Amino acid sequence: MPPLFKHPNFVHFWIGQIASSFAFQMLSVGIGWQMYDLTNSPMALGLVGLCQFLPQLLLTLVVGHVADRYNRRLICVCTRFTMAMTVGILAYGNITDSISANMIYLCAALLGTARAFEMPANQAILPNLIPNELLSRAVSAIASAREISVIAGPALGGLIYLIGPTTLYLSSMSCFLVSCVIMFFLHYNFTVKTKSPISMEHLFGGLRFIRGNKVILGSVSLDMFAVLLGGATALLPIVAKDILHTEAWGLGLLRCSPAVGALLMSIYLARRPLTHSVGKIMFAAVAVFGVATILFGLSENLILSMIALxxxxxxxxxxVVIRSTLVQLETPDDMRGRVSAANSVFIGSSNQLGEFESGVTAAWFGVVPAIIVGGVGTIAVVGLWMYLFPNLLKRDTLEQ
Known part of the structure; x- marks a missing residue:
């Protein structure tokens, strides 16, 4: 058994993550399909995503403060129970035939609010469960579970949806409740810290800490700009139809390809964690990300496009593994909630803005030039960041 899985607390946490992630992935399929059935509007689908993202953006300072002030295990339990009850509302709406677009919007906003509080607490609790030297393995193992759910969750949700949306929502609610129970019985020693008065200085502490720590600022911003510029996956439907001339099954293969690559790499990193030259490796990985984006933009063959993805x-x-591990190890425990909240917004914003950037450049210059420009931009950012953040480039080990 790998050393990581000899820690019962981490095993419980890991299983809880799998249950919660599967619940959310299945739920995303159900909400998307049902909203489109009700409205037949692509704009409505975009508004669902917006309803989930806005609470995370608006509550950044508050959720980070809560994660640093209160028991993180109980925050995870309460938020996952809230998500379960919210999904129960959707199930009730289908049972009583009262489901509507407005009900879905409301539930999406509730889910977004619950996830806004859950994410920083969930990220900040991990270093309290295992020794620091195993944190990189733990981040990789958690990423493996997430990628498995990204690949299998939507497919499972689609199959269950064939039985009916009520069945899907009840299945998702059950997974959230299982995760909630697992987190409730997690052994986590929470120490009540001195509670200083709430102030703007305290609320902005996470952002100020990131700005002052060049290693964290460099890793977070490098990852953010790479995702922002290299958002080629947002254009997959156009690429599949107009360039690769494939059907819906081809689009499905393209969509799961990045997750397959991420899953394989996360499994490898969980077994063989990075021990030296982590700064150089991070810059090299982001550069490869840019090259793969360019290759995808130039490809006119489905197999080659899948390999690029x-x-x-x-x-x-x-x-992601290097950035996440550095953020957790470089941050004091009493600030991890606020720093994790700020980090989540950076990454979430880059995902949303990256899709917007890809759509705008594709409209201006065409799909292929937009993808290639994004890849070239990513490589340019790597070169610039190597100059701006020499401490990150010279970083040898994750923990020091």
Whole structure:
């Protein structure tokens, strides 16, 4: 048994993550399909995503403060129970035939609010469960569980949806409740810290800490700009139809390819964690991300495009594991909630803005030039960041 899985607390946490992630992935399929059935509007689908993202953006300072002030295990339990009850509302709406677009919008906003409080607490609790030297393995193992759910969750949700949306929502609610129970019985020693008065200085502490720590600022911003510029996956439907001339099954293969690459890399990193030259490796991984984006833009063959996306997903996973581990190890425990909240917004914003950037450049210059420009931009950012953040480039080990 790997050393990581000899820690019962981590095993419980890991299983809880799998249950919660599967619940959310299945739920995303159900909400998307049902909203489109009700409205037949692509704009409505975009508004669902917006309803989930806005609470995370607006509550950044508050959720980070809560994660640093109160018991993180109980925050996870309460938020996952809230998500379960919210999904129960959707199930009730289908049972009573009262489901509507407005009900879905409301539930999406509730889910977004619960996830806004859950994410920083969930990230900040991990270093309290295992020794620091195993944190990189733990981040990789958690990423493996997430990528498995990204690949299998939507497919499972689609199959269950064939039985009916009520069955899907009840299945998702059950997974959230299982995760909630697992987190409730997690052994986590929470120490009540001195509670200083709430102030703007305290609320902005996470952002101020990131700005002052060049290693964290460099890793977070490098990852953010790479995702922002290299958002080729947002254009997959157009690429599949107009360039690769494939059907819906081809689009499905393209969509799962980055997750497959990320899963394989996360499994490898969980077994063989990075021990030296982590700064150089991170910059190299982001550069490979840019090269893979360019290759994807130039490809006119489905297999080659899939290979490029697998390479893209695996290189991105290297960057994610290094960034996540550095953020947790460099941050004092009493600030991890606020720093994790700020980090989540950076990454979430880059995902949303990256899709917007890809759509705008594709409209201006065409799909292929937009993808290639994004890849070239990513490589340019790597070169610039190597100059701006020499401490990150010279970083040898994750923990020091």
């Amino acid at each position: 697998v390479l893209l997903g695996s290189s991105d996973m290297i960057s």
